[in-house]
Every structure is written in structure tokens, then in C-alpha cells.
Amino acid sequence: SYELTQPxxxxxxxxxxxxxxxxxxxxxxxxxxxxxxxxxxAPVLVISKDSERPSGIPERFSGSSSxxxxxxxxxxxxxxxxxxxxxxxxxGSGTYFVFGTGTKVTVL
Amino acid sequence: QVQLQESxxxxxxxxxxxxxxxxxxxxxxSSYHWSxxxxxxxxxxxxxxxxxxxGSTNYNSSLKSRVTISVxxxxxxxxLKLSSVTAADTAIYYCAKLRAMxxxxxxxxxxxxxxxxxxxxxxxx
Numbered sequence: 405s406y407e408l409t410q411p412x413x414x415x416x417x418x419x420x421x422x423x424x425x426x427x428x429x430x431x432x433x434x435x436x437x438x439x440x441x442x443x444x445x446a447p448v449l450v451i452s453k454d455s456e457r458p459s460g461i462p463e464r465f466s467g468s469s470s471x472x473x474x475x476x477x478x479x480x481x482x483x484x485x486x487x488x489x490x491x492x493x494x495x496g497s498g499t500y501f502v503f504g505t506g507t508k509v510t511v512l
Numbered sequence: 513q514v515q516l517q518e519s520x521x522x523x524x525x526x527x528x529x530x531x532x533x534x535x536x537x538x539x540x541x542s543s544y545h546w547s548x549x550x551x552x553x554x555x556x557x558x559x560x561x562x563x564x565x566x567g568s569t570n571y572n573s574s575l576k577s578r579v580t581i582s583v584x585x586x587x588x589x590x591x592l593k594l595s596s597v598t599a600a601d602t603a604i605y606y607c608a609k610l611r612a613m614x615x616x617x618x619x620x621x622x623x624x625x626x627x628x629x630x631x632x633x634x635x636x637x
Contacts, residue, residue: 437623439557446606446627447557453613458625490557498612498621499570501547501559 408504415510422478426491436474441488486511514539516628530594534607545610548592550603604630
């Protein structure tokens with residue numbers, strides 16, 4: 405079965421850089437997507453196709469991929485970036501979808 | 513800009529069937545895939561299943577025996593039914609548009625955007 409593993413939490417001071425990893429055997433062959441979920445809100449897509457930033461997402465959000473690990477980087481973290489972040493991928497035929505375990509980003 | 517809104521009972525009794533509807537506004541349900549995702553309180557996201565506007569479906573194997581997703585194009589809605597619920601089915605249920613991309617193998621569903629605001633369903637006697 406597909407599994408995507410993320411660290412439970414990341415803490416970062418304002419203005420610093422937060423890096424969130426997502427690991428899974430499916431990732432060398434399938435794209436990863438990242439969602440931000442603020443408390444009490446629905447998830448919002450922040451990175452598509454490993455590294456593409458959708459319209460309206462701040463430039464401080466970026467993504468990268470290397471082998472079985474993808475990384476979401478938030479440069480110059482702001483207080484409003486405090487949220488849960490989830491990676492997501494799919495199988496090769498788009499018939500099964502999996503989310504990562506989620507990472508809580510705390511802005512100190 | 514497409515918007516989605518979930519609706520349905522917030523309380524369901526154990527062993528009964530959970531029924532939710534997602535109303536799509538700002539665009540047609542036609543030509544796209546639509547999905548349900550849930551999130552138990554304080555926990556992570558779980559994909560439930562999706563439906564293509566034509567009616568073809570795909571479900572998470574862990575829920576497949578209990579899930580039915582259907583579409584009503586005349587109302588621009590799609591629906592979720594989950595039977596024989598237990599307390600483990602207590603969650604926020606989200607509907608979302610499932611975006612597909614053109615890839616070497618064809619047009620392949622890939623990611624969820626946008627999402628509805630979600631609705632909390634509690635299973636309790």
C-alpha cells in the first residue's frame with residue numbers, strides 16, 4: 405500500500421526557513437502535492453506537481469523532489485504560516501490517493 | 513471560481529447510513545471528477561472516493577464495501593453514502609474537485625482543488 409511519512413512537527417522563528425519532508429516509495433514515479441490547513445479551515449493547495457506554485461500562493465512557498473522524498477520549503481516564515489501541512493500523491497492510474505501523516509508548523 | 517458546499521445531518525446513529533451532499537456553484541459538474549475526503553477530529557486526511565460526472569466511481573479499498581458516491585447533474589450535486597457507521601466514522605467530511613492532468617498515460621486524476629468548508633458528522637446513539 406502507499407504510505408507518505410512526514411515529521412509530526414516543525415518549529416521555526418519568524419523570518420527563518422521551514423522545511424517539511426514527505427517520504428514514500430511512490431514519490432520517484434508520481435507527483436506530490438502540498439496542502440496548508442489552518443485551524444478550523446479546509447485544506448488549501450500550496451504546491452502542485454512537486455514544485456509548481458498555484459496562482460495566489462506567496463512566493464515564499466516552494467517545493468522540490470529528490471528520489472523518495474519531497475520537500476516543502478517556506479522561506480521567510482510569517483505568523484500566518486502556522487498551520488498543518490499535508491503532502492499527497494496518487495497511484496499511476498489515478499485510482500488511489502494518499503495523504504501524508506501531516507506536519508504541524510509552529511511559528512515561535 | 514468553483515465553490516463547493518457540503519450539507520447533511522450532523523448526527524448519525526451507529527449502524528445507520530451517513531448521507532451527505534455536495535453542491536457545486538460557479539461552474540458545471542460536467543466533465544470533471546469530484547471527490548470526498550474525511551478527517552477525524554485532531555487527525556489526518558483520508559481519501560474516501562471519487563466520481564466522474566459520467567457516473568464512474570473509484571473508492572478507497574478500506575471503505576469500498578460501505579461507500580456509494582453518486583452524481584445528480586440536474587442539480588449540480590454529488591453525494592456520499594456510508595453505511596453501517598461506527599464511532600470511527602466520526603469526522604469532518606470534505607468534498608473537493610479532483611483535478612486531472614494530461615500525462616503520457618492519458619488524462620489522470622491527480623489532486624484536490626478547491627475544497628468545501630467541510631461538515632462535522634458525529635456518530636452517536
